[in-house]
Amino acid sequence: SRSINLAVIPGDGIGQEVVAEGLKVLSAVLPQDVKLETEEYDFGARRYHATGETLTDADLDALKRHDAILLGAIGDPSVPSGVLERGFLLKLRFAFDHHVNLRPSKLLPGVATPLAGEPEIDFVVVREGTEGPYTGNGGTIRKGTEHEVATEVSVNTAFGVERVVRDAFARAQARPRKKLALIHKNNVLTFAGHLWTNIFNQVAEEFPEVTTEYMHVDAATIYLVTQPERFDVIVTDNLFGDIVTDLAAAVSGGIGVAASGNINPAGDFPSMFEPVHGSAPDIAGQGKADPTATVLSVALLLRHLGYEAEAARIDDAVAADLSERTGKPARSTSEIGDALAVRVAG
Amino acid sequence: SRSINLAVIPGDGIGQEVVAEGLKVLSAVLPQDVKLETEEYDFGARRYHATGETLTDADLDALKRHDAILLGAIGDPSVPSGVLERGFLLKLRFAFDHHVNLRPSKLLPGVATPLAGEPEIDFVVVREGTEGPYTGNGGTIRKGTEHEVATEVSVNTAFGVERVVRDAFARAQARPRKKLALIHKNNVLTFAGHLWTNIFNQVAEEFPEVTTEYMHVDAATIYLVTQPERFDVIVTDNLFGDIVTDLAAAVSGGIGVAASGNINPAGDFPSMFEPVHGSAPDIAGQGKADPTATVLSVALLLRHLGYEAEAARIDDAVAADLSERTGKPARSTSEIGDALAVRVAG
Ligand SMILES: CC(C)[C@H](C(=O)O)[C@@H](O)C(=O)O
Ligand SMILES: CC(C)[C@H](C(=O)O)[C@@H](O)C(=O)O
Numbered sequence: 001s002r003s004i005n006l007a008v009i010p011g012d013g014i015g016q017e018v019v020a021e022g023l024k025v026l027s028a029v030l031p032q033d034v035k036l037e038t039e040e041y042d043f044g045a046r047r048y049h050a051t052g053e054t055l056t057d058a059d060l061d062a063l064k065r066h067d068a069i070l071l072g073a074i075g076d077p078s079v080p081s082g083v084l085e086r087g088f089l090l091k092l093r094f095a096f097d098h099h100v101n102l103r104p105s106k107l108l109p110g111v112a113t114p115l116a117g118e119p120e121i122d123f124v125v126v127r128e129g130t131e132g133p134y135t136g137n138g139g140t141i142r143k144g145t146e147h148e149v150a151t152e153v154s155v156n157t158a159f160g161v162e163r164v165v166r167d168a169f170a171r172a173q174a175r176p177r178k179k180l181a182l183i184h185k186n187n188v189l190t191f192a193g194h195l196w197t198n199i200f201n202q203v204a205e206e207f208p209e210v211t212t213e214y215m216h217v218d219a220a221t222i223y224l225v226t227q228p229e230r231f232d233v234i235v236t237d238n239l240f241g242d243i244v245t246d247l248a249a250a251v252s253g254g255i256g257v258a259a260s261g262n263i264n265p266a267g268d269f270p271s272m273f274e275p276v277h278g279s280a281p282d283i284a285g286q287g288k289a290d291p292t293a294t295v296l297s298v299a300l301l302l303r304h305l306g307y308e309a310e311a312a313r314i315d316d317a318v319a320a321d322l323s324e325r326t327g328k329p330a331r332s333t334s335e336i337g338d339a340l341a342v343r344v345a346g
Numbered sequence: 347s348r349s350i351n352l353a354v355i356p357g358d359g360i361g362q363e364v365v366a367e368g369l370k371v372l373s374a375v376l377p378q379d380v381k382l383e384t385e386e387y388d389f390g391a392r393r394y395h396a397t398g399e400t401l402t403d404a405d406l407d408a409l410k411r412h413d414a415i416l417l418g419a420i421g422d423p424s425v426p427s428g429v430l431e432r433g434f435l436l437k438l439r440f441a442f443d444h445h446v447n448l449r450p451s452k453l454l455p456g457v458a459t460p461l462a463g464e465p466e467i468d469f470v471v472v473r474e475g476t477e478g479p480y481t482g483n484g485g486t487i488r489k490g491t492e493h494e495v496a497t498e499v500s501v502n503t504a505f506g507v508e509r510v511v512r513d514a515f516a517r518a519q520a521r522p523r524k525k526l527a528l529i530h531k532n533n534v535l536t537f538a539g540h541l542w543t544n545i546f547n548q549v550a551e552e553f554p555e556v557t558t559e560y561m562h563v564d565a566a567t568i569y570l571v572t573q574p575e576r577f578d579v580i581v582t583d584n585l586f587g588d589i590v591t592d593l594a595a596a597v598s599g600g601i602g603v604a605a606s607g608n609i610n611p612a613g614d615f616p617s618m619f620e621p622v623h624g625s626a627p628d629i630a631g632q633g634k635a636d637p638t639a640t641v642l643s644v645a646l647l648l649r650h651l652g653y654e655a656e657a658a659r660i661d662d663a664v665a666a667d668l669s670e671r672t673g674k675p676a677r678s679t680s681e682i683g684d685a686l687a688v689r690v691a692g
Binding site: 146 | 428431432436460482488490491492496497498502503504505532533534536537539540541543544563567568571588589591592593595600
C-alpha cells in the first residue's frame with residue numbers, strides 16, 4: 001500500500017493558519033489506500049528566540065527522512081533581516097540541493113489582476129535555486145566606517161546552470177506551446193551571462209521543437225505587464241527569478257494564489273513546497289489569510305510525488321472556488337480550506 | 347552672454363531620428379541670448395565595425411570639454427551582446443562618474459498604462475550608477491567546458507552609497523510628499539544590504555521631515571503594479587535600479603516617454619541625458635520612433651544646467667501633446683518633434 005511521509009513546517013505568522021488548510025485539503029483528496037503520515041517541525045522565529053537555532057545538522061537529518069516538506073512561511077520582524085532567510089530558508093534550499101525552484105503563474109477566470117484588459121496568463125518560471133547571488137559569497141571590510149566596502153559574489157557553474165536549463169527545456173517540450181525564454185542580463189553581467197546563454201543555446205539544439213528567446217531582465221519586466229501571454233516557460237537565475245516571480249504573481253492574481261516548489265528532481269533529498277507569500281505578521285492569527293497559495297503548493301507536492309490525478313483535482317477545485325468569489329463576502333482562512341476540501345472530496 | 351556647449355551622440359538605430367527631434371525642441375525653447383553649440387560624435391555599431399573602437403581615451407578627452415551630453419541610443423544586433431554596453435555606455439558612466447542615474451516616472455493625462463483603473467503615478471528613481479554588479483568585476487574559469495565557473499562581483503562602498511542616498515534624500519525633501527523608499531534585497535544580499543540599509547538609516551536622521559520605508563526588490567515589483575501611487579522618491583542600487591526603472595517606465599506610459607539623466611552632481615564631468623529605450627533596430631529609419639523620451643531627456647538636461655523655466659516649458663509641451671493624442675492618427679518622429687517645437691516656442 002502507498003504512503004506519504006510528510007514533514008510539515010508551519011513556521012511564523014500566517015504560516016500556521018495556511019498550512020492547516022493545506023493539510024485539510026491534502027487529507028481530503030488522497031485516496032483511502034494512501035497512508036498519510038505527517039510530522040510537524042517548529043522552525044522559525046519562536047525557535048530562534050528560544051534557542052538561537054535556525055536549522056541544525058540534526059534538523060536536516062530528521063527532515064531528510066521524509067518524502068517531501070510542506071512549509072507555510074518563515075520570517076518575523078522581531079528577527080534581524082537575513083537571519084532566518086539565510087539561516088533557515090536558504091540553508092535548507094542549499095542543503096537539500098533544491099535547484100529547481102518552480103513557480104507557475106496562471107490567471108484563473110474570475111481572479112482580479114492589476115492589468116487592464118483581459119490578459120491570458122499561463123506560464124511557469126524555472127528559477128535556479130542553489131547558485132547565483134544567493135550563495136552568501138562576499139563580505140565586508142571596514143564595517144561601519146566611511147571606508148566600508150561590501151561585496152556580493154554571484155557564483156555560476158556549468159553544472160548548476162545546465163541542469164536547470166535542461167529541466168526547463170523538458171517542461172517546455174511537454175507543454176502545448178513549447179516556448180522557452182531565458183531571462184538574464186548578459187549585456188552587463190557578461191561572465192555569468194555568457195555561461196547562461198551558451199549553455200541555453202547548446203541545450204536548445206537537443207530540443208528542436210522548442211521555440212526559444214532571450215530577454216534581458218529589465219525588458220522582461222516590461223513584457224510581464226504589457227504582453228504576459230507571450231510567456232510559456234521561463235528559465236532564469238536565482239535573483240532574477242526571485243524578482244520576476246513576484247511580479248508574475250502580482251499580475252496573475254496576487255501572492256494569495258502563488259504556489260512554489262523547491263525541487264530536487266533526482267530525489268536525493270526531499271523537495272519542499274511553499275506559498276510564495278511570506279508570514280504577513282500584520283494579519284497573522286486573525287483568520288484573514290488566503291490559504292489558496294498553500295493549497296496549490298500541495299498540488300505541486302502531489303504532482304511531484306506522482307499523484308497527478310489528485311493534483312489535478314486540487315487545481316480544478318481552486319479554479320472553481322476562485323471563479324465563484326466575485327461579489328461574495330470574504331471568507332475566513334478555514335472557510336476557504338473547508339470549501340476546497342469539500343470540492344476535492346466530492 | 348550664456349552658452350551651452352553640447353556633445354551629441356545620436357548612436358545606433360532610432361537614436362539618430364530621436365536626437366534630431368530633441369535638438370529641434372532644444373533650439374526652439376532656448377532664449378535668443380543663449381548660444382547653443384553642438385558637436386556630433388559618431389559612436390556605436392558603425393564606428394565599432396569600422397575601427398574596432400568603442401570609446402577611446404581621446405574620445406573621453408573630447409567629450410569632457412562639453413557642458414553636457416545628449417545621447418540617442420547605442421546598440422545593434424550585429425555587435426555581440428555586451429561589447430557596446432560595457433565598452434561604451436558603462437565605460438562612459440564610470441569614466442565620468444555618473445553616480446546619480448535619475449529616472450522620473452509620471453503617468454500623464456491621456457497616456458495609456460497597462461494597469462487597470464486610473465493609477466496616479468509620479469515618482470522618481472535615483473539609481474546608483476557606478477557600483478554594484480555593474481563594475482565588471484568577476485571572471486570565468488574553464489570557459490566552454492562542463493567545469494566552467496563564472497562569477498560576478500557586486501562592489502559597494504560607503505562612499506558610493508552615501509552620495510546617492512544623500513542625493514535621494516535631498517530630492518525627497520524638495521518634493522511635496524517628502525517620501526523616500528530604499529529598494530534592496532537585504533535579507534539575502536546581507537553584506538551589501540546592510541551597508542545600504544545602515545547608511546540609509548544614518549542619513550535619514552539628518553532629514554527628519556522625510557518619511558522613509560524599506561522594501562525588498564521583489565516586493566517592490568508587486569507594489570509598482572498594485573500601488574504605484576505609493577512611491578515618491580526611490581533610491582536603489584545599479585542593478586535593482588535597472589530593473590525597477592524599466593518596470594516603472596512600462597506602467598507609466600511605456601519607454602516611449604521615459605527619460606533619464608546620468609548625472610555627476612558635482613560637475614567634475616559633463617552629465618549625460620538619454621531616453622531609457624534602446625536603439626530599436628526593427629523600426630529604425632522609418633520615422634516611427636516616438637521622440638518624446640528624448641525630448642523629456644532634454645528637459646532633464648536643461649534643468650541640470652539651470653534652465654528651469656525652459657525645462658518646465660518642455661514638460662508642459664509634452665504633457666499637452668500627450669493629452670491630445672488619443673484617437674488621432676499616429677504621427678511620424680519628425681511630426682511629433684515639430685509639434686513639440688511649436689509648443690515650446692509659442
Ligand atoms: C525570503 C527570501 C529568502 C526568498 C528568496 O529571496 O528566495 C523569497 O523572497 C522567495 O522568493 O522565496
Ligand atoms: C544597455 C544597458 C547597459 C543599460 C543598463 O543596464 O544600465 C540599460 O538597460 C539602461 O537601463 O540604461
